[in-house]
Amino acid sequence: MDVDGIAKASGSGDLFIGGRWRPAADGRTYPVSDPATGTVIREVSAAGPADSAAAVDAAAEALDGWRSTAPRRRSEILHDMFAAMRDHAGELARLITLENGKALRDARAEVFYAAEFFRWFAEEAVRIGSSFGDAPAGGFRHLVRRQPVGVTAFVTPWNFPAAMATRKIAPALAAGCPVVLKPAPDTPLTALAVAGLLAEVGLPDGVCNVLPTDRAAEVADVWFRDDRVRKFSFTGSTATGRVLLRQAADHVVNVTMELGGNAPFIVCPDADVDAAVRGAMDAKMRGGGEVCIAANRFYVHEDVAEEFTAKFGAAMASVHIGAGLDEGVTLGPMVNEAAVTKIQGLVDDALDKGAKIAAQGPTPEGPGWYFPATVLTDVPDDAEMLHTEVFGPVAPIVTYRDEDEMLARANDSEHGLASYVYSGSLSRGLRISDRLEAGMVGLNRGLISDPAAPFGGVKQSGLGREGGREGIDAFLETKYIAVDWPNIP
Template identity: 80%
Template structure:
């Protein structure tokens, strides 16, 4: 399949359609399609099949039919398929990265890094697949034994966002398959093509038919409702906004479906008086600007100690102003377009609100002439506590800075949010940094580090930022049920 001049893998979907169901590439049952656009130009990339409720139910049938065979497949074989998929993703890094740039817009550097990160989930869970353990022991009262087994939870359904079209898919697919579960995936309507490429690679690696079913669609409520309304679907995982997550939790409750939710964030970035300012600026650029700021764990609010505020603002502002903005495949570009015009409008409204309340623009980069959904890298200072930008997820390249002198007061402000996904702390005093980290109400904290995500570590939040964890050893546990057997054992 050729996609806007990019050879999207020899095994990519043929002309029949873009719904990957039961190991076949199909058109939507009712023939519907929808457009996918390039956010750097607004140009149409192509029309993609739009799955509906009939396709959703057919996907459950395919997954359920394949479940027993995959459950009984030796863990070593599951591991081999996942490891082969890891190798294929690494082999096709450039193609996949260009595809991400095309439909998501992020700079090529970030897209290539995403492919590497996404592939690592297959390697990590290939290793975890063979480590699912059982337990056998004596009952304390004697006379019988305890046998504790771990079994696949069953058919799993996933909904993933547009900001990491490869990594958000593999972070869910890899542990589910490793645990022995078949998968239903609905990628974001803005970025379906990367998920379809991942499906093609898994098929090439030898994944049996029906174990991964990918349904691109622009009518998500119909597809997801069909999945959550079917008792055969036993696990549901969603990454997206808190508001949507709450609605889906209500639907999942009807059949008491096991859920994992990775929802919104509002991450504070704390720079202490004794911080290495240059290191803090580098970390701030990583935490704020990776993926153009369209990242759930992006630094959203900056709390900088008054003693270093001037130095940090000057150096961070210079770094932000120097960011080169443009289409992601252009040389030297590190900030691509936002996903759509609505995203740009929201960012602008947050900046305008902050300025109207007294904030100042300390630094601002440029944007290219012509089409595309671009927003400049921007630093705001003197941001008042009532500004919306300190209470809403920015999801863009804007950094609001505030100062502090009292640690307790700063922590109260940092924790004054319903979200608790990620936080960042910079201090030369490791004891101080850990003390602050432990008091921050967040599922993940970066100490003197602006990059948090690691497939070998548990990813997730507290409060209204989600339920459960993805990645790490916890990641595969989310797809396993525990069974206890009482075994009579008479000496």
């Protein structure tokens, strides 16, 4: 399937409800643009409240059949989806780059990462266990069952249009739950293509429904008011997460929240500086820095600060920036004009407060929403970029001398999603990792995401975990049955 084939499979931008492509009930559409040029790729149907309700109807109708499907059969469909995504990795990667802008190499990596969630949860589908045991007082037995939570609703972001969808869809399907998904308005085409592939591999109608829209609040409000929706999972900003949590609380809906991050990247005095630079490029520049677990603040010990800054600055300045589909590009455009405006505002704020540009790459001429790879030094503590997600290719460096003081600064954030530590001493690295207030730590690694590991944060970075053995738990309810079992003489 080429890009045109995916466009056909995704119903030319229509909604996917109950196994069929359909326009929005009121005929509304909105444009999806290529960040590299600003030109419109396609008009996409914009779901409204009626479509949101129709998707829940379709999912609820499919619930009994899907949750009673044998785990082995659910597993086989997920395995087939894993294979289908890998078979079409090239086409899917091009589609991601077209609507998201990221470099094609990053888009390819995302497709393979996204596909792995189907393989991992295909294997977990057949491991959903029950337990049986004696009551300590005698006279009856305990039977504990794990059952699907029911209809699930998802809202996913634009920065990983495939992986953020599959990280939620795969465990829900493995558990026996049908889903309704609202992808980000900037990047709906990849999610529609995923839905098309799931239909091709035999997923029953109504089990996966996808609703692109530019009216997110209207769509989500319907879900929160429908008692049939028993699980809601959101990946996005902490500010939006707070609003959705309030709505979920009003209706006591089970939630998983993967929210914002402000990851510190710590370089200890005994670190292998070359390895730290490679890790910094991975942690900062994957996806152009538009990643919730991207390194956001660099705390570098003064003994190695000069060497690290010089080598890291050289690596950042040499990044090949351009349209994501162009050969050799490693930094594509930002997702939209608003993203560039926000990043520039954070840089200007830091410069006004005394920071200096230590290194900066070029910016392409012509159209597109580009921001150059940038390293800042002498960044003061009151610079806004140290206290909010940059979500772009900008790396502020702060030097430190005392470990305790550095950790206090690293933990001085409402967020606690990811952190990174480079040290030549395992004991030092583990000591710092233990003291960091974060749900995930990369110790001498700049890439930490793995479908087989639990992904999530602490503090205001979210609730719950996705991926790993924990990932399927979010879609299961525990039922206890007391079985009368009189003592037999």
